Amino acid sequence: MSEKKQQVSRRQFLNYTLTGVGGFMAAGLLVSPLRMAIDPVLQKSTHGDLANVSLAVGDITTEPTRVDWKIDQVDGWYESQVSKSAWVFKDENDEIQAFSPVCKHLGCVVSWEGSEDFPNEFYCPCHDGRYYKDGTNVPGTPPLAPLDVFEREVRDGMLFLGEAKPKGEA
Amino acid sequence: MLQKIYDWIDDRVDITPIWRDIADHEVPEHVNPAHHFSAFVYCFGGLTFFVVVIQILSGMFLTMYYVPDIENAWRSVYYLQTEVAHGQIVRGMHHWGASVVIVMLLLHTLRVFFQGAYKKPRELNWMVGVLLFFVMLGLGFTGYLLPWDNKAYFATQVGLEIAEQVPFIGVQLKTLLAGDASIVGAQTLTRFFAIHVFFLPAALFGLLAAHFILIRRQGISGPL
Ligand code: HEM
Ligand code: FES
Numbered sequence: 001m002s003e004k005k006q007q008v009s010r011r012q013f014l015n016y017t018l019t020g021v022g023g024f025m026a027a028g029l030l031v032s033p034l035r036m037a038i039d040p041v042l043q044k045s046t047h048g049d050l051a052n053v054s055l056a057v058g059d060i061t062t063e064p065t066r067v068d069w070k071i072d073q074v075d076g077w078y079e080s081q082v083s084k085s086a087w088v089f090k091d092e093n094d095e096i097q098a099f100s101p102v103c104k105h106l107g108c109v110v111s112w113e114g115s116e117d118f119p120n121e122f123y124c125p126c127h128d129g130r131y132y133k134d135g136t137n138v139p140g141t142p143p144l145a146p147l148d149v150f151e152r153e154v155r156d157g158m159l160f161l162g163e164a165k166p167k168g169e170a
Numbered sequence: 171m172l173q174k175i176y177d178w179i180d181d182r183v184d185i186t187p188i189w190r191d192i193a194d195h196e197v198p199e200h201v202n203p204a205h206h207f208s209a210f211v212y213c214f215g216g217l218t219f220f221v222v223v224i225q226i227l228s229g230m231f232l233t234m235y236y237v238p239d240i241e242n243a244w245r246s247v248y249y250l251q252t253e254v255a256h257g258q259i260v261r262g263m264h265h266w267g268a269s270v271v272i273v274m275l276l277l278h279t280l281r282v283f284f285q286g287a288y289k290k291p292r293e294l295n296w297m298v299g300v301l302l303f304f305v306m307l308g309l310g311f312t313g314y315l316l317p318w319d320n321k322a323y324f325a326t327q328v329g330l331e332i333a334e335q336v337p338f339i340g341v342q343l344k345t346l347l348a349g350d351a352s353i354v355g356a357q358t359l360t361r362f363f364a365i366h367v368f369f370l371p372a373a374l375f376g377l378l379a380a381h382f383i384l385i386r387r388q389g390i391s392g393p394l
Binding site for chain 1: 240327328331332342345346348349350351352353355356357
């Protein structure tokens with residue numbers, strides 16, 4: 001066969017068409033299942049309302065105190081009430097702070113002065129994670145980021161809290 | 171009678187070469203513990219497979235009672251464990267087998283490593299083995315959530331946080347696994363169930379087949 005006239009042989013032609021058609025069918029078969037599987041990743045994060053945590057602003061002291069409240073949570077087809085908690089206090093500028101108790105290392109629960117050895121700090125018992133009072137992680141302990149900060153608002157003298165976001169974003 | 175049935179089939183479809191090819195071959199002397207007791211180290215691969223078979227069988231029977239729903243999962247496990255005759259044993263097989271299989275896998279890997287059996291031409295099978303290891307860890311991770319008790323819930327919470335640490339795609343990866351960006355709940359349990367019972371076992375079968383075909387092609391590595 002000459003160099004210029006590159007004929008496609010019957011065998012090649014059949015190979016190409018069968019692979020093409022087969023690939024097309026396989027792809028068609030997989031589109032919907034894959035789209036369904038990744039749906040949660042593509043969902044826009046729903047923005048919940050702020051919730052009244054039943055704490056009067058006047059009762060907030062400079063000592064971080066644990067506040068618990070409930071929100072309505074929609075988890076796919078399952079609706080329920082779930083408890084949330086925050087460490088709430090007034091900082092030196094008299095501003096209200098509300099930190100998420102979820103450790104930024106691997107998600108255990110931190111407590112204010114949770115260890116006698118580390119006064120004036122948030123402490124995580126799981127791997128000795130520590131945070132200063134302003135939520136910043138103590139360098140050299142496992143957490144790599146400051147505690148998340150709740151969206152907060154005062155309405156009629158009561159504290160309302162929303163979602164916890166990484167410090168700096170809230 | 172059985173012989174007659176066999177002959178009747180063999181006469182028509184010639185099945186003897188098929189099973190001969192799979193089953194009829196000599197065990198080399200250096201891997202036979204009856205010759206050299208120290209050859210017991212060659213058993214760990216087979217033991218791993220044996221425990222995998224136990225996991226698959228016990229798992230299949232567990233799904234007769236188990237319900238992947240957050241309202242009922244724990245109750246269904248509790249029921250099969252306390253009310254169903256021998257349920258405790260079947261769950262125990264699956265529960266303890268899940269740990270034993272990892273131990274066997276590690277011993278098998280150590281044998282291959284210290285004997286240098288992964289060297290040319292068996293590099294590919296080492297890679298298949300590494301994938302098998304990840305699939306097995308995945309089965310352990312996803313199965314652990316299924317009883318939906320406190321330990322399961324918080325272990326998964328922590329496991330998902332670890333997934334979130336993966337560079338660049340961590341957040342998406344966590345959502346993909348959990349079925350929700352922030353909740354470990356109804357959608358997480360159904361996902362983990364599907365992965366545990368369908369997706370990973372399918373991957374496991376494929377990899378095991380590749381593993382065994384490669385062994386038959388290449389033979390077991392020679393004596394040290
Ligand atoms: C190497 C293979 C497997 C491993 C390592 C594994 C591991 C696990 C683990 C660690 C649990 C939690 C058990 C407990 O905490 O008591 C579990 C539960 C479960 N697994 Fe598997 N599994 C495997 C294969 C399978 C297969 C093939 C099926 C089904 C076809 C299956 C079905 C289930 C079910 C229904 C449960 C929930 C019941 C329970 O928690 O006792 N598993 N698995
Ligand atoms: S989870 Fe808090 S220190 Fe590790």
